[in-house]
Amino acid sequence: MTIKCKVKSIKPLACNTYQILLHPESPVSFIAGQYLMVVMGESDKRPFSIASSPCRHEGELELHIGAAEHNAYAIEVVELMTKAHESGESINIDAPHGNAYIQEQSERPLLLIAGGTGFSYVRSILDHCVSINKSSPIYLYWGAKSSDQLYAKDEIEQIANDNGNVHFIPVVEETENGWAGKVGNVLQAINTDFESLAEYDIYIAGRFEMAGAAREQFTQNKEAKSDHMYADAYAFI
Template identity: 35%
Template sequence: MPTLSCKIASVEGITDTIYRVLLTPEYHVNFRAGQYVILKLKEYDHLPLSIASTPMEKDSIELHIGGSEFSSSIISVIEYIQNHKDIIIDMPHGLAWLRDEKDYPLILIAGGTGFSYIRSILFTALSEKADRDISMYWGGREIQHLYELDKLNKLVHQYPKLKILPVLERPKDDFIGREGTVISAVMQDYSCLHRHAIYIAGPVSMVRSARIHLCTERGAQRSLMFGDALHCI
């Protein structure tokens, strides 16, 4: 895998616990939507992160770092990035990139910052086939965890066959969306997922649950389910 130096263009806090980091690579490296980079923070300290930007964006690489809660390791990563002008990455990694089955309806499932993986796939798929049936489910505990929801909702007016479906475990009264888990929402909406392309990112436990329930109870095909966490189960 190519190793390259990147300038740190910006570090933006998009929630209390999630940061958007924009990198400017020293040269462009081809990758596919859904792949990831490995940040080399120190000699033995490497961090895999999904690429949130698309392959069409050749001058920058967008990463989302954090989660629903701050850990000491995430704090140290952000501090390291904020204190450096450059960073070293390896890319591209991952086998769960967007395939070419453009005639199949697309189901995108994100838990928390698993959205960064789904984001690249979503925007790439829309650029390739604007009239494709796409349903994107994004689950989180609270509304602040769905940090790009307003931007996604605006896309619905531009792409009539796109559905954006937010799901919260702890919704408030003014929330417009679903309550519960993101997998239960998919199960409620589909009685059959045969010949649907499904891309999923989030905690391994969520991905494990999705494979079991969507395949055994909704007829999803394992050959059409993609997500790097699927290699962990």
């Protein structure tokens, strides 16, 4: 379904990472964990996870877009959004999409895994689970190259402090002065921390290689059930 949106705001979250708020001309019904497509042209639609949750988005749609210098695919979208914001023109989106959304009726514990701006996907799921008072244990692992890319670290730590069932484990690849958390690869951290993932619903957002590696490692080594692993990447790999 194609919907016109006004670009309400654009602001930096971290180096080359932007928060974009869209105001659709008509309400968009979606499930936490789904994504939208930014329409660049008739045959050019680009997917981005919806970072807001359906229960608390107040009619706005939030995106987190990582647009590093080598990533023209994302840079062009940010440029389109910036131009529309400055001119007051509308952009078009196609939404909702994706089958890797929250399994709301499940009572299994949740493992949410994000690489980089894949965080936007798990943020929507986490926020929705908190808003409906989901009592299952929730573990959120967020991997980034450095701590300054963990742009919502304070927000998630506060959610974990306020909700005893939520556990936040940030993982950085580069050792830094003053960093007291985990260092290394986010999947390695999970492999170390869990004896078994047999009872978990697992939600993953990151590069396709990361999602593929997670499925292989967790099903082979940690008893994870592939039909309880959710990622948009699995529709393509």
